[in-house]
Amino acid sequence: xxxxxxxxxxxxxxxxxxxxxxxxxxxxxxxxxxxxxxxxxxxxxxxxxxxxxxxxxxxxxxxxxxxxxxxxxxxxxxxxxxxxxxxxxxxxxxxxxxxxxxxxxxxxxxxxxxxxxxxxxxxxxxxxxxxxxxxxxxxxxxxxxxxxxxxxxxxxxxxxxxxxxxxxxxxxxxxxxxxxxxxxxxxxxxxxxxxxxxxxxxxxxxxxxxxxxxxxxxxxxxxxxxxxxxxxxxxxxxxxxxxxxxxxxxxxxxxxxxxxxxxxxxxxxxxxxxxxxxxxxxxxxxxxxxxxxxxxxxxxxxxxxxxxxxxxxxxxxxxxxxxxxxxxxxxxxxxxxxxxxxxxxxxxxxxxxxxxxxxxxxxxxxxxxxxxxxxxxxxxxxxxxxxxxxxxxxxxxxxxxxxxxxxxxxxxxxxxxxxxxxxxxxxxxxxxxxxxxxxxxxxxxxxxxxxxxxxxxxxxxxxxxxxxxxxxxxxxxxxxxxxxxxxxxxxxxxxxxxxxxxxxxxxxxxxxxxxxxxxxxxxxxxxxxxxxxxxxx
Ligand SMILES: O=C(O)CCC(=O)C(=O)O
Ligand SMILES: [Fe+2]
Numbered sequence: 193x194x195x196x197x198x199x200x201x202x203x204x205x206x207x208x209x210x211x212x213x214x215x216x217x218x219x220x221x222x223x224x225x226x227x228x229x230x231x232x233x234x235x236x237x238x239x240x241x242x243x244x245x246x247x248x249x250x251x252x253x254x255x256x257x258x259x260x261x262x263x264x265x266x267x268x269x270x271x272x273x274x275x276x277x278x279x280x281x282x283x284x285x286x287x288x289x290x291x292x293x294x295x296x297x298x299x300x301x302x303x304x305x306x307x308x309x310x311x312x313x314x315x316x317x318x319x320x321x322x323x324x325x326x327x328x329x330x331x332x333x334x335x336x337x338x339x340x341x342x343x344x345x346x347x348x349x350x351x352x353x354x355x356x357x358x359x360x361x362x363x364x365x366x367x368x369x370x371x372x373x374x375x376x377x378x379x380x381x382x383x384x385x386x387x388x389x390x391x392x393x394x395x396x397x398x399x400x401x402x403x404x405x406x407x408x409x410x411x412x413x414x415x416x417x418x419x420x421x422x423x424x425x426x427x428x429x430x431x432x433x434x435x436x437x438x439x440x441x442x443x444x445x446x447x448x449x450x451x452x453x454x455x456x457x458x459x460x461x462x463x464x465x466x467x468x469x470x471x472x473x474x475x476x477x478x479x480x481x482x483x484x485x486x487x488x489x490x491x492x493x494x495x496x497x498x499x500x501x502x503x504x505x506x507x508x509x510x511x512x513x514x515x516x517x518x519x520x521x522x523x524x525x526x527x528x529x530x531x532x533x534x535x536x537x538x539x540x541x542x543x544x545x546x547x548x549x550x551x552x553x554x555x556x557x558x559x560x561x562x563x564x565x566x567x568x569x570x571x572x573x574x575x576x577x578x579x580x581x582x583x584x585x586x587x588x589x590x591x592x593x594x595x596x597x598x599x600x601x602x603x604x605x606x607x608x609x610x611x612x613x614x615x616x617x618x619x620x621x622x623x624x625x626x627x628x629x630x631x632x633x634x635x636x637x638x639x640x641x642x643x644x645x646x647x648x649x650x651x652x653x654x655x656x657x658x659x660x661x662x663x664x665x666x667x668x669x670x671x672x673x674x675x676x677x678x679x680x681x682x683x684x685x686x687x688x689x690x691x692x693x694x695x696x697x698x699x700x701x702x703x704x705x706x707x708x709x710x711x712x713x714x715x716x717x718x719x720x721x722x723x724x725x726x727x728x729x
Contacts, residue, residue, distance in 0.1 A: 616653075
């Protein structure tokens with residue numbers, strides 16, 4: 193349940209890290225900036241040419257005067273030429289020198305500035321890497337080599353600055369082991385990098401060493417801290433703080449190595465998403481569904497993943513074209529995910545990174561594909577989609593995920609929602625995902641791998657309409673790829689005669705396995721703009 197922040201407190205962001213749909217504008221922006229910088233460089237080159245020409249001309253005159261024995265006053269040729277040159281050419285050169293260079297390009301760069309990723313965007317990107325690395329226990333050196341969970345991907349190499357930023361980010365998150373790995377990698381990469389460029393971006397070798405001193409000292413790795421402090425001092429011999437550090441660390445480094453225990457995330461999704469890849473999906477049974485006249489003509493392959501609670505995976509329910517149509521219909525409507533706060537009965541902005549995705553709702557009759565999907569879901573489930581919610585499309589962002597949750601409202605008495613609680617969820621996968629992004633039911637030990645065109649249906653309610661807490665599920669952080677889904681939440685009231693509560697129904701005992709879903713002030717939930725902000729000041 194969320195704590196809604198005031199609209200004014202929301203940091204401005206372009207949502208670049210939140211959704212992949214934001215990436216094409218970012219790439220366009222990059223192309224524009226490159227074009228602009230090229231044109232600026234060409235203006236500077238033209239100016240340099242002018243200066244060189246002027247020098248050339250001057251040199252010619254000077255050498256002329258030196259080689260001639262006759263004096264300036266007696267040589268009519270030289271006299272006339274020099275007079276003309278100094279009178280006519282020089283004011284021209286002066287004018288060229290005074291010309292404001294690249295004014296057009298500077299104005300264009302300034303106009304692009306508000307469109308650039310903000311501090312919040314960068315914080316979210318750092319947080320995405322953090323989520324990815326800590327969920328899947330990835331090694332920094334593997335990530336830099338393009339290896340994610342044992343699979344190699346062609347990649348844009350990260351350099352000193354990317355590694356240093358991550359090092360500092362982990363440092364602020366008090367995850368020193370990761371911080372040290374990233375900072376050490378940054379130092380290693382420094383040797384093969386353009387030091388001048390890195391310096392322009394305010395990173396120096398010694399700045400990285402200084403953070404390493406802190407990270408190793410705070411985490412109790414005194415020997416390493418002593419070495420880094422000495423290396424820093426060698427570069428900054430007058431640094432009194434570092435002198436004191438070296439003295440203290442010399443003594444501390446005699447102590448046995450006992451690194452401090454680091455805080456570990458207790459988030460369920462992290463525990464359950466990091467399983468061997470590819471996950472083994474154990475279905476109960478698999479057969480063709482031919483239960484209605486429609487399905488007799490077009491049988492659907494179904495995998496029963498769980499009988500109680502019922503979770504079924506229907507394959508080939510949507511074609512590739514239909515999946516693309518749903519994505520395209522939603523694109524203009526996508527916005528940062530909100531979540532329903534049952535305390536306030538309002539949709540609230542998700543400031544705590546519980547859902548790192550963009551969402552949109554599509555009307556049932558907006559297109560023949562939305563109608564067809566409804567019809568097919570109704571055919572395979574036998575449920576009535578009257579009063580069901582509008583189709584929700586989700587586009588996950590960088591390392592996008594959804595924390596553990598249940599789809600039912602979790603209230604004991606139905607009724608606040610006029611059409612009843614969410615009997616079932618029909619979740620259509622609109623993309624395959626290269627790695628990660630599985631839907632996991634931790635309490636049932638079920639992992640569902642997204643398959644484009646397949647629809648997974650699970651029942652959220654017991655037959656007495658109370659939430660079935662065993663359906664707790666998460667969407668694991670995407671490791672590589674693009675994940676889109678379409679979710680249809682089917683409401684309870686319409687199923688009154690289809691799913692009646694039997695007379696001798698025994699409700700499930702209240703589960704104490706269900707995590708408390710209140711937003712806590714756990715560091716995992718804290719938006720990291722403060723950290724990234726402080727990195728850049
Ligand atoms: O994307 C997924 O795998 C799960 C989505 C989900 O749980 C939801 O939208 O409620
Ligand atoms: Fe869900």
